[in-house]
Amino acid sequence: MLPAKLLLASFAAACTLAAQAQAPLVQRIAARVRPNDLKADVSFLASDALEGRATPSRGLDLAAEYIAAQFRRAGLEPAGDEGYFQNASYQSVKPNPEGLALTLDAAKAGEGTVAIQEAVASDLNRAAAFKIKLSDTAALDALTAEQVRGKVLLVEMPDAGAGGGGMAGFQAQRRILALAAKLEPAMLVMVRSAAQPANPNARVPLRDATAPAPKVPILNVWDKAIHDAVAAAKPGPIEATVSAHVAAPFVTPVKLRNVAGVLRGADPQLKDTYVIVTGHYDHLGVRPNAQGDSIYNGANDDASGTASVIAVAGALTELQEKPKRTIVFVTVFGEEVGGLGARWYTGHPIFPIAQTVADINLEQLGRTDDIEGPKVSQFNLTGFDYTDIAATFAKAGSLTGVQVIKHEKNSDSFFGRSDNATFADAGIPSTTLSVSYVFPDYHQPGDEWQKLDYDNLAKVDVTVALGVLDMANSAQAPQWNKENPKTARYVQVREKQ
Numbered sequence: 001m002l003p004a005k006l007l008l009a010s011f012a013a014a015c016t017l018a019a020q021a022q023a024p025l026v027q028r029i030a031a032r033v034r035p036n037d038l039k040a041d042v043s044f045l046a047s048d049a050l051e052g053r054a055t056p057s058r059g060l061d062l063a064a065e066y067i068a069a070q071f072r073r074a075g076l077e078p079a080g081d082e083g084y085f086q087n088a089s090y091q092s093v094k095p096n097p098e099g100l101a102l103t104l105d106a107a108k109a110g111e112g113t114v115a116i117q118e119a120v121a122s123d124l125n126r127a128a129a130f131k132i133k134l135s136d137t138a139a140l141d142a143l144t145a146e147q148v149r150g151k152v153l154l155v156e157m158p159d160a161g162a163g164g165g166g167m168a169g170f171q172a173q174r175r176i177l178a179l180a181a182k183l184e185p186a187m188l189v190m191v192r193s194a195a196q197p198a199n200p201n202a203r204v205p206l207r208d209a210t211a212p213a214p215k216v217p218i219l220n221v222w223d224k225a226i227h228d229a230v231a232a233a234k235p236g237p238i239e240a241t242v243s244a245h246v247a248a249p250f251v252t253p254v255k256l257r258n259v260a261g262v263l264r265g266a267d268p269q270l271k272d273t274y275v276i277v278t279g280h281y282d283h284l285g286v287r288p289n290a291q292g293d294s295i296y297n298g299a300n301d302d303a304s305g306t307a308s309v310i311a312v313a314g315a316l317t318e319l320q321e322k323p324k325r326t327i328v329f330v331t332v333f334g335e336e337v338g339g340l341g342a343r344w345y346t347g348h349p350i351f352p353i354a355q356t357v358a359d360i361n362l363e364q365l366g367r368t369d370d371i372e373g374p375k376v377s378q379f380n381l382t383g384f385d386y387t388d389i390a391a392t393f394a395k396a397g398s399l400t401g402v403q404v405i406k407h408e409k410n411s412d413s414f415f416g417r418s419d420n421a422t423f424a425d426a427g428i429p430s431t432t433l434s435v436s437y438v439f440p441d442y443h444q445p446g447d448e449w450q451k452l453d454y455d456n457l458a459k460v461d462v463t464v465a466l467g468v469l470d471m472a473n474s475a476q477a478p479q480w481n482k483e484n485p486k487t488a489r490y491v492q493v494r495e496k497q
C-alpha cells in the first residue's frame with residue numbers, strides 16, 4: 001500500500017499532466033471527495049451500534065436515517081414517497097409447525113421428520129401422488145399443469161454428502177421453486193434420506209407483500225418409510241395417496257426502505273433520462289459464530305459503496321453546472337438476502353425504466369488488500385465487455401490515475417452477484433464497480449472500518465463521479481454490447497421497452 005502523501009502527489013500530477021483542459025472539473029470534484037468524510041460515513045455505518053445492518057433490523061433503519069441525513073446535507077432532492085425513503089412493503093412469513101403432518105398411504109412421517117420449506121396453509125385428504133425425477137429435465141419440461149393438478153409431487157433429493165449439497169443443492173432448490181410456480185400442484189414434497197443440517201443463520205423468510213403469494217406448500221421429509229417407498233417407485237403417477245396438514249404461517253408486516261435522492265438534469269430533452277447510482281446499505285447483521293465477535297460490520301461490504309454514493313452525490317450537487325441527464329442516487333436494502341431492495345426499485349421504479357440509461361452499482365471499494373495482492377489506484381467492472389460503460393470510466397481514470405481493470409475470471413462471473421444484475425434484468429445497461437472482489441474479511445466479523453484505505457477510496461470515487469457525470473452529459477446513452485452473446489437476454493428486454 002502506498003503512503004497517503006505519495007498517493008496524493010501522484011494524483012495531483014496526473015490531474016495536471018493528463019488533462020490540462022479538464023483539470024478544473026477534476027480538481028473541484030477531488031476537493032469535495034474527502035478521505036475523512038468517507039471514513040466518517042463508513043465508521044458510523046459499520047459501527048457495532050448498527051449491529052451489522054441486517055434486513056430487517058433497527059440497525060438498518062438507523063443506517064437509512066443516516067444516509068437520508070447525508071443526502072439532505074448534499075442538497076439532493078428527495079425522490080422517495082416519504083422524503084428520501086422509498087417504502088417497500090414486505091412481510092415476514094414464519095412457518096407454523098402446529099399440527100404439521102404428512103402421510104403416504106399407511107406411512108405417517110415420524111415425529112421430527114418433516115419440516116416446512118414454503119409455508120402455505122394446506123389440508124390434503126388422500127390426494128394422488130406423482131413422483132418426479134429432478135435430473136430428468138426433458139420429462140420435467142414436458143410435464144403439464146393438467147397432469148399434476150390436485151396431486152402431490154414427490155421428488156427424491158440427492159444427499160448432501162452425495163453431491164447434493166452446496167451449489168448443487170442450491171440449484172436443485174431453485175428448480176423446485178420454479179416447478180412449483182409453473183405446475184401449481186397441490187403440494188410439493190422433497191424426500192430425503194436424512195435431515196437437512198440445521199442452518200444457524202437461517203432467518204424468517206421475507207415476502208414482497210405486493211406480489212402474488214405462493215400457492216404451493218413445499219415440505220421436506222426424511223422419514224425412512226416414506227423415503228424408501230418413494231425411492232422404490234418409478235417416476236410418474238404412484239399407486240399411493242398423500243394426506244397432509246400445514247397450518248397457516250405467522251405473517252407480520254415489515255417496513256423496509258430504499259433511500260433515494262435526485263440531482264435534476266438541465267437539458268430540455270435529456271433531463272427526462274436517468275443515470276442511477278446504487279450501493280447496498282445492508283449487511284449480514286449479528287450471527288452466532290466461534291470468533292468471539294458476532295457483529296458482521298460490513299465496512300467494505302458495503303458501507304464503502306454506500307459512503308461512495310453519498311460522496312459522489314455530494315460532489316456532483318456542488319458543481320455549478322447541472323448535468324444534462326438526471327442522476328438518481330439510491331442506496332438499497334436487502335442485497336445480502338437476495339437483492340430485495342433493488343428488486344423493489346425495478347418493480348416500483350421511481351423514474352421510468354425505459355428512460356433509465358445506466359445503473360452504476362458500487363460495491364467493496366475501500367479494501368485494497370485483495371487476496372490476489374494489493375489493488376491500489378484501480379477498480380474492476382463486472383460485465384466489462386457487456387456494455388460500453390468501461391470505456392467511459394477508463395476515460396475518467398486517465399484523468400485521475402486510476403486504472404479500470406477487466407478481471408479475466410471474475411468480470412463475468414460476478415455480474416450476477418450484486419444488485420446491478422437486477423437492473424440488467426430490467427434491460428438497463430449496468431455494472432458493479434469494485435476495487436476488490438475477494439478480500440480477507442469477506443463476509444466475516446472482521447470487515448471493520450479501520451481496514452479500509454480512505455485515500456484510495458477518495459481517488460476511486462473521484463473517478464466514479466467523473467464517469468457518472470460524463471454519462472449524464474453525453475448525448476449517447478450507454479449501450480449493451482450486442483456482439484457479446486451473454487447480453488442477449490438483457491438486450492431482448494431493452495428492445496421491447
Ligand SMILES: [Zn+2]
Nearest residue numbers: 301302335363
Ligand atoms: Zn455487497
